[in-house]
Structure formats: C-alpha cells, structure tokens
Amino acid sequence: MGLDDKISNAAEEAKGKAKEGIGKATDNEKLEAEGHMDQAKANAKQAGEDVKDAFR
Numbered sequence: 001m002g003l004d005d006k007i008s009n010a011a012e013e014a015k016g017k018a019k020e021g022i023g024k025a026t027d028n029e030k031l032e033a034e035g036h037m038d039q040a041k042a043n044a045k046q047a048g049e050d051v052k053d054a055f056r
Contacts, residue, residue, distance in 0.1 A: 005049055013042035 020035025022028070 005045075009042045009046045009049070012045075013039050016040075016042060 016035045016038030018035070019038060020032050023030070023032025023035055
C-alpha cells in the first residue's frame with residue numbers, strides 16, 4: 001500500500017471523527033451519521049489495502 005493511500009484513509013477517518021463530534025455537540029443526527037459513514041468507509045478501504053498487502 002502506498003503512502004498516499006495511508007494518508008488519504010487517515011484523513012478520511014479524521015474527517016469522519018470531526019463530523020461525528022460536531023454532530024454530537026450540536027445535536028445534529030445527520031452530521032453525526034455522516035461522520036460514522038466516513039469512518040466506516042475509511043476503515044473498509046484500509047482493510048482492503050491490508051488484504052492486498054498480505055498477498056504481496
């Protein structure tokens with residue numbers, strides 16, 4: 001996995017955590033859910049990259 005992918009996944013996860021935190025602080029359930037979704041996408045991408053790396 002390239003460094004760019006790692007950075008991109010980490011940035012997407014951080015963005016998701018920020019959205020989730022802001023959503024909780026403002027009682028905005030939609031924003032909180034978007035944060036969860038962003039984190040889940042980043043984690044799924046990371047897992048896929050880990051699988052690829054395991055076969056190299």
